[in-house]
Amino acid sequence: MVYIKLKYFTLRGPIPGLSPHIFFGNLLQSGLLLGKRSASDVYISFKKRFGDIYQYWLGFMRFIVVHDIDDVQYVLTHRNVYDQGQVSLIGLVITSIYSFWLLGFKFKRHGTLTMPLFRRSKIISNINTIVDSTDKLLDRWRARPHNQVHTDVVEQCQNLLLEIFGLIAFDYNLETLDNKYSSNNNELTEALLDIMSTFKMAIYAPSFVSIIYMKLNTRFQRARATVERHFHKMIEQELAESPESRAQRKKTSLIASLVNSLQADEKVEARKKEEDKRGLSRKEVFDEVLMFLIAGYETTSTALAWSIYHLSKQQRVQQKIKAELMENNGGQHLSLDYLDSLIYLDCFINEVLRYSPTIDSTCRSVTVDDCLPKSGTRLYKGDQVLIPTSSLARDRRHWKIDPELFYPERFLDEDKNHHPYAFLAFGGGHRQCLGQDLALFELKVILARMLQQMTIGDGGPEVNAGGFIQKLTLIPKHVGVTIEFH
Incomplete structure (x- = not known):
């Protein structure tokens, strides 16, 4: 049990994060497993606590969550380094073949x-x-x-x-x-x-x-x-x-x-x-x-x-x-x-x-060792990167009109571009x-x-x-x- 805890449920490297529980990762601590909070709220609260980059565990699966928009753009535009994240759960439902993953x-x-x-x-x-x-x-x-x-x-x-x-x-x-x-x-x-x-x-x-x-x-x-x-x-x-x-x-x-x-x-x-x-x-x-x-x-x-x-x-x-x-x-x-x-x-x-x-995030898998240009964070082959798209959509740094307002006109006026x-x-x-x-x-x-x-x-x-x-x-x-x- 100690070996499992050390190998699969321990913070790794200098990237900050909340020490995960054995088997459940951060699901219980964040309130996500019991439905007390949405995934979007969890990402936002972790960002306030740890900054734009942190470690997060969904059960056994360790993710590096990236909020900085320049690093997000880098990950999503470098397909030779960041391929589709290896999220495996859907494969349990529809076997192991599906084009999205x-x-x-x-x-x-x-x-x-x-x-x-x-x-x-x-x-x-x-x-x-x-x-x-x-x-x-x-x-x-x-x-x-x-x-x-x-x-x-x-x-x-x-x-x-x-x-x-x-x-x-x-x-x-x-x-x-x-x-x-x-x-x-x-x-x-x-x-x-x-x-x-x-x-x-x-x-x-x-x-x-x-x-x-x-x-x-x-x-x-x-x-x-x-x-x-x-x-x-x-x-x-x-x-x-x-x-x-x-x-x-x-x-x-x-x-x-x-x-x-x-x-x-x-x-x-x-x-x-x-x-x-x-x-x-x-x-x-x-x-x-x-x-x-x-x-x-x-x-x-x-x-x-x-x-x-x-x-x-x-x-x-x-x-x-x-x-x-x-x-x-x-x-x-x-x-x-x-x-x-x-x-x-x-x-x-x-x-x-x-x-x-309706969907809170998208994932990418690191295929070769790399370094995010804005934050300087080192990533290694096999790391899973999670981009909290729902959090980016409510981040005040990226919207001229208050993102907490429901205001369709933003896409006609100030936030059109x-x-x-x-x-x-x-x-x-x-x-x-x-x-x-x-x-x-x-x-x-x-x-x-x-x-x-x-x-x-x-x-x-x-x-x-x-x-x-x-x-x-x-x-x-x-x-x-x-x-x-x-």
């Missing part, structure tokens, strides 16, 4: 095939899918009593984004919004939700606890088997389509595009060196789709829930968005040109992502979020559609108090709003 030739192989899936031309083709799904949610809300306070906003946002994910990824209706009066889900939907629930439970636990929890969790194992069964059935259905049909479906369906990348002979490809491999195995395609779910559905639904909360609290902002909607198009149709004209709505979405970020590394809602550098354009497009379409038809009000201080729950993302805890349809 892949390295080297494997990342290049996956990226070559997956990055084109998120080009603007493919993203904008989903506008009708997003609008139709949003209309389903609006119909569900219309069916409720007029004076009801909606306290299930987070759940309904999750239902909406899961429905959109199913249609875009699988061309499959997960039926999360089909029944206005029942929350019963179909088998695949329940399995996907169980996987997400398991991941949320494990994300901030020590790695050894997470491993045991997932291995012994029969509900998770059944859910994974169910998703795999449905997934392989979808692949067979895609392969049975005619070449002409598949070519057409590639324009809107993620799985149709990925099926085209399947390896002709997986055994032959498996024997090749990584740099010589082509295409993806079925297992890799499955893992990519699950990664898109975990990285996209949860984060976007949380951003939407925060957006609704802020609209309920910021009536001036809501009315300004509505005025922009009316000024550019008085009707109900949503065209791409119309969406592009909604500049203030863009500012609002950016301010939500800055003020209430803010430091590019002060606002990293989707990470930065060559490994920034692959699906950021899709997420922003989804949010803009959904919010424009909602505010065309309804006004969001504050349900009162007891039910609409905000707060947070730290899970995979920072979820609003108390959201209670009124909805008045026009």
